[in-house]
Amino acid sequence: MGVLEIKQLYKSYDNHEVLTGLDMNVPEHSIFGFVGQNGAGKTTTMKIVLGLSKSNGGGITVCGEKVTYGETITNRNIGYLPDVPEFYGYMTPMEYLSLCGEITGLTKKQIAAKGEELLSLVGLADEKRRIGGFSRGMKQRLGIAQALLNEPKLLICDEPTSALDPIGRKEILDILLAIKGKTTIVFSTHILSDVERICDHVAVLHKGKLALYGTLTQIKEQHRHNGFIIEFLTREELSIFADCKELKKPSINLSQERNTLTVTIADANTKGYFLIDLLAQKKIIPLRFEMMEPTLESLFTEVVQ
Amino acid sequence: MSHYIAFIKKELLESIRTYKLLIMLLVFFAFGVMNPLIAKLTPDLLNALMSEGISITLAEPSAFDSWTQFFKNITQMGVIVMVIVFSGLLGTELSKGTLINMLTKGLSRAAVILSKYTCMVLIWTASVVISFLVTWGYTVYLFPGDKVVNLLFSVFCIWLFGVFLSALLLFAATLTKSNYGCLLITGAGVVICTLCNIIPDAYKYNPLSLAANNMNLITNTMAVSSLYDCVWITGILSFAMIAASVLIFRKKQL
Numbered sequence: 001m002g003v004l005e006i007k008q009l010y011k012s013y014d015n016h017e018v019l020t021g022l023d024m025n026v027p028e029h030s031i032f033g034f035v036g037q038n039g040a041g042k043t044t045t046m047k048i049v050l051g052l053s054k055s056n057g058g059g060i061t062v063c064g065e066k067v068t069y070g071e072t073i074t075n076r077n078i079g080y081l082p083d084v085p086e087f088y089g090y091m092t093p094m095e096y097l098s099l100c101g102e103i104t105g106l107t108k109k110q111i112a113a114k115g116e117e118l119l120s121l122v123g124l125a126d127e128k129r130r131i132g133g134f135s136r137g138m139k140q141r142l143g144i145a146q147a148l149l150n151e152p153k154l155l156i157c158d159e160p161t162s163a164l165d166p167i168g169r170k171e172i173l174d175i176l177l178a179i180k181g182k183t184t185i186v187f188s189t190h191i192l193s194d195v196e197r198i199c200d201h202v203a204v205l206h207k208g209k210l211a212l213y214g215t216l217t218q219i220k221e222q223h224r225h226n227g228f229i230i231e232f233l234t235r236e237e238l239s240i241f242a243d244c245k246e247l248k249k250p251s252i253n254l255s256q257e258r259n260t261l262t263v264t265i266a267d268a269n270t271k272g273y274f275l276i277d278l279l280a281q282k283k284i285i286p287l288r289f290e291m292m293e294p295t296l297e298s299l300f301t302e303v304v305q
Numbered sequence: 306m307s308h309y310i311a312f313i314k315k316e317l318l319e320s321i322r323t324y325k326l327l328i329m330l331l332v333f334f335a336f337g338v339m340n341p342l343i344a345k346l347t348p349d350l351l352n353a354l355m356s357e358g359i360s361i362t363l364a365e366p367s368a369f370d371s372w373t374q375f376f377k378n379i380t381q382m383g384v385i386v387m388v389i390v391f392s393g394l395l396g397t398e399l400s401k402g403t404l405i406n407m408l409t410k411g412l413s414r415a416a417v418i419l420s421k422y423t424c425m426v427l428i429w430t431a432s433v434v435i436s437f438l439v440t441w442g443y444t445v446y447l448f449p450g451d452k453v454v455n456l457l458f459s460v461f462c463i464w465l466f467g468v469f470l471s472a473l474l475l476f477a478a479t480l481t482k483s484n485y486g487c488l489l490i491t492g493a494g495v496v497i498c499t500l501c502n503i504i505p506d507a508y509k510y511n512p513l514s515l516a517a518n519n520m521n522l523i524t525n526t527m528a529v530s531s532l533y534d535c536v537w538i539t540g541i542l543s544f545a546m547i548a549a550s551v552l553i554f555r556k557k558q559l
Contacts, residue, residue, distance in 0.1 A: 070414070088319065102307065102314075103312075103412045149410075
């Protein structure tokens, strides 16, 4: 059973369809990268999961409980970090966490202990200033602290790194990695390098449905092209190699850029060994010989186009 | 209940740190000081401004003039200041998104409305009490011996009017997302009340009467009992608006 299960979710705003039968399943203890273009419906999906927005059909369960629109009990299992979290600027971080703690029903002792633990996790332990004077990165970190306060089973982060500088981004990603295993994290973003860095599962939302779904390795496995990149020391070597009659087949496609030759083989049964044999025959040792590995970026562009 | 208490603490802290409470108390304190003084000094001021040769006779200022100032100030400036100070109470939280965080933590939406209303009523009460006490003290000092009747009931009426207006304000805030929309709807509500007075005898039940007849009460030209219906109606309307706010806010798309 997944921590978050979405079945056939529909949502439209004034004739503009955002979600058209979205199915998604977030397994427990995963860091789930939820990727999509701007306006793909990532935030909409999250708002529906939180009961803040009404769906036009479909069902959602969080930890096996059904999400209802409006006040929903499922929220006690969820920690939410909005894309630009807004806090009461007149409070100090600890005061804010106390308020959150009182609302979630923690005792004073628990609040004090948990609050300190979380503030030091996000590096705001010694911050006595009021939140009004915080930078975006600090607010984002405080956002994570408040989201984790009730030890949620599901942490939903809406583009937590999009508006931050590289250091701020690294800090957020490190914090998310640090809490992996304790909770399940759904992490929406359009920064693909962040996904590759911390996520183990990935879903690409496109045209209201998931265009791509699975673990990162699975997805790459499925979309691997039978292709090789060979870099030669000199251009002569390249042309000697490229002129081999074994490569003049319709199923083999060559493309050349400077000293690098990219060989894509349409026939999945033809393995790359023959290329190595061929190199040996011609007594050429390449500078680099590698299998073409799909990047998340290339996959993303592929499914979104 | 715990949500309600936690959020009241937050609302009060907010009122203090964002100077809402300070502004209200200062303005109403200033009214309190000004009311008797203006009543006392108006004749002297007029005389000083008059050029030679013109003389006007003014009645000797009395406690009634002081209370006239009190009720005029509160029903005009006081109410306006209150509406402006409180107009953003819900709207700002919705447009900035500060409330989203709290609601996703399971904060009950009824608690939001009720605690905000409680806070508004508390601040309004404190403001009216301060203004009343200062005016009363000064008036007794400056105009000893003047007798006024039904003073507490008259002040209660104006207080109740503020309570009604706070409910209207909060109700308006649940209907729209922006502060201006909220002000507009509140204004419209007051205009509707005013228009209702066209109907003969409607004034007996119109909440506006609570803010219009205060002087008649203390000069005993109007019987206290003639406003009882109005008090009930206003109380019921306020309650109904708060109940409606809770219901609407529960289903509001955020």
